[in-house]
Amino acid sequence: MIVPTSKPIHTVQVxxxxxFVLRRGDLGAERRFVxxxxxxxxxxxxxxxxxxxxxxxxxxxxVEHTLDAGExxxxxxxxx
Numbered sequence: 001m002i003v004p005t006s007k008p009i010h011t012v013q014v015x016x017x018x019x020f021v022l023r024r025g026d027l028g029a030e031r032r033f034v035x036x037x038x039x040x041x042x043x044x045x046x047x048x049x050x051x052x053x054x055x056x057x058x059x060x061x062x063v064e065h066t067l068d069a070g071e072x073x074x075x076x077x078x079x080x
Contacts, residue, residue, distance in 0.1 A: 011077040014063050 035041075066075040 008072045010072055010074050012074065014076055017076075 064076060066073060
């Protein structure tokens with residue numbers, strides 16, 4: 001939904017926003033995120049989550065949101 005306004009409208013994909021947010025911080029500070037078996041542990045954790053999902057689980061759903069940030073409007077560009 002596009003909100004009529006004279007303020008600038010900035011669009012961002014949800015994935016891009018999450019990637020930007022996750023650039024901050026240090027995952028290496030916690031011992032469980034370091035080590036030679038980290039990739040394998042990640043794969044196994046992901047597989048465990050996949051197996052625990054109920055029947056009919058939707059892996060991806062469209063997300064639409066508009067946020068009025070005062071000086072500008074932020075929205076994701078998903079359209080119907």
